[in-house]
Amino acid sequence: MTEEEIEKRTLELLAEVCDDEVVYEERDIDLFEAGLLDSMAAIEVLVGIEEAFGVEIAPTEVEREEMNSVNKIIHQIVVRALA
Amino acid sequence: MSFYLQPSFFILLAVAVVPAAVLGFAGRRIKYYGFVASLFFLSMLFGRDLQGFLAFLFFVVLAFGVTRWELASWKRGQKSMAKFYVSLAAVIAPLVIYKVGAVFDENLLGFIGISYITFKAVQVVLEIRDGLIKELSAFDYLYFLLFFAPFTSGPIDRSRRFSEDANRTYTAPEYADLLSRGILLLLAGACYQMVFGTICHHFYTPEAFSADHSLLYNMAAAWKDAFAYGFYLFFDFAGYSLMAMGASYCFGIRTPRNFRAPFIAKDVKEFWDRWHMTLSFWLRDFVFMRFVRSATRHKWFKSRLTCACVGYIIDFGLMGVWHGITVDYIVYGFFYGFLLAATDIYQKKCPFHKKHKKDTWYKLVCWAVTINLVMFAMSIFSGQAHIIVAGLIHG
Incomplete structure (x- = not known):
């Protein structure tokens, strides 16, 4: 899987969980502060990532600051999936 | 003795913090002393409650045994799911038996703090299974379970975070910062619980709807009581949580916060x-x-x-x-x-x-x-x- 594919599928996943197409545009905003994600929805994202890429990220493994924007989430998946 | 309620607890806490502070300022690990202090406080907690003490001891031996057994399986690479399920069932069983027993007014395997120690033990069993805990010394595990400050009612810490704090040494300025924040948290918590909590509880006078008053009056009175209780519970529990955090800080453990407005x-x-x-x-x-x-x-x-x-x-x-x-x-x-x-x-x-x-x-x-x-x-x-x-x- 290439980085572009990961990006595309992550965006689809986030758009579905956040229920907002704005994730395609605003890739660096804090999703929690913007009210697009809450802690329960973040779990849905982690499970979605596992399902789509086979990458397991436990909720307590990564600090929220390292996974609070679209680009940071993509980065966390890329470093694991392409490692 | 109850934690964070009686003056005697606070006096003992003030005395117990002194050696912790000496170690902290000297740049030494506090954990071995913290463990001994915890054993002392737990002995005060169980005091004359022999039944509770035995149930507590049973839980600790059981949780310790199955967790080591599961961890060994994971470390060998065997990763036996059967061992995982047995371990999980074993650490949950005492709490379930206690809760079901309570329905029939029986105290089976119950002791002060059983819920919170169960949360911690279950977390370790699950995270060994998930491969997040690869190493956990017997001492660190017991210290995590028995650390007195959040023992009775939380906040619920996580083992990896706890062990990181327990095993680090602070520089004198770092510890000074932690200690001063710990003392402030203790004071703020005491104020929440003893002043604001008590005031709010004063306004909580629940009663059934009275035929002597209009429905609107009855509803307004019920609304007042619900709010009084809500604020009372907040100040009481958040106050307790702040004190538990504060005491932890004095021992170099940054127990997580439990309430945020x-x-x-x-x-x-x-x-x-x-x-x-x-x-x-x-x-x-x-x-x-x-x-x-x-x-x-x-x-x-x-x-x-x-x-x-x-x-x-x-x-x-x-x-x-x-x-x-x-x-x-x-x-x-x-x-x-x-x-x-x-x-x-x-x-x-x-x-x-x-x-x-x-x-x-x-x-x-x-x-x-x-x-x-x-x-x-x-x-x-x-x-x-x-x-x-x-x-x-x-x-």
Whole structure:
């Protein structure tokens, strides 16, 4: 899987969980502060990532600051999936 | 002796902090002393309660045994799922037996702090299975379970975070900062609990609806009691949590916070991100997460939203049952489960919400609705709703 594919599928996943197409545009905003994600929805994202890429990220493994924007989430998946 | 309630506890705590501070300022690890101090405080806690002490000892031996057994299997690379399931069942069993026993007024295997020690033991068993805990010394495990400051009622710490703090040494300025914050937290917590909590409790006088007054009067009085209880519970429990945090800080352990201005929440999901946070996060990470993951893998639901909603109901239903197997607590838990599910559906499906969610007036309305729902839930939790409903039924 290439980085572009990961990006595309992550965006689809986030758009579905956040229920907002704005994730395609605003890739660096804090999703929690913007009210697009809450802690329960973040779990849905982690499970979605596992399902789509086979990458397991436990909720307590990564600090929220390292996974609070679209680009940071993509980065966390890329470093694991392409490692 | 009860922790954080009696003057004798605070005097002993002040004395016990002195050696911890000496070690802290000297740049030495506090954990070995912290362990001895914890054993002392636990012996004071169980005091003359021999039955409780034996149940506690049984739990610790059991949890220690199965956790070492599971960890050894994972370290060898055998990763026996059978051992994992046996370990999980073993650490949960005493709490379940205790809660079921309580329904029949029997104290089976119960002791002060059984819930909170169970949360911690379960977390370790689950994280060994997930490969997150690869190494955990016998000492660090016991210190994590037995550390006295959050022993009776939380906040619920996590083992990897706890061990990191226990094993680090602080520089003198770092420890000075930690100690001063610890003392401030202890004072603030005592003030919350003893001053504000007591004042709020004074206004809590629940009673059944009286035929001598109008319905409106009765409802207003019930509303006042629900709010009084809600604020009382907040100041009492948040105060206790601050003191537990403060005492932990003095021993170099940065126990996580439990409350973050819960009554400013604009929806009930946000409320649970702010209220008894270490419990709701624990349930989120270990119950909700596992449910959503199994459901997704086995494709139990067509939509992600349905899956999340069922997850909320299970997560919070369990939270209610955990408080106790009584009608009030079970209704309380499921009330929140359904409320969170309804909130999620509303926020995702309602165009009106999406259009106005950033408007100030809309946020104010959401806040007002939320705090009233929260206080209504408080009236279920406190048993006030039960009194009123029973009063209406029996006239």
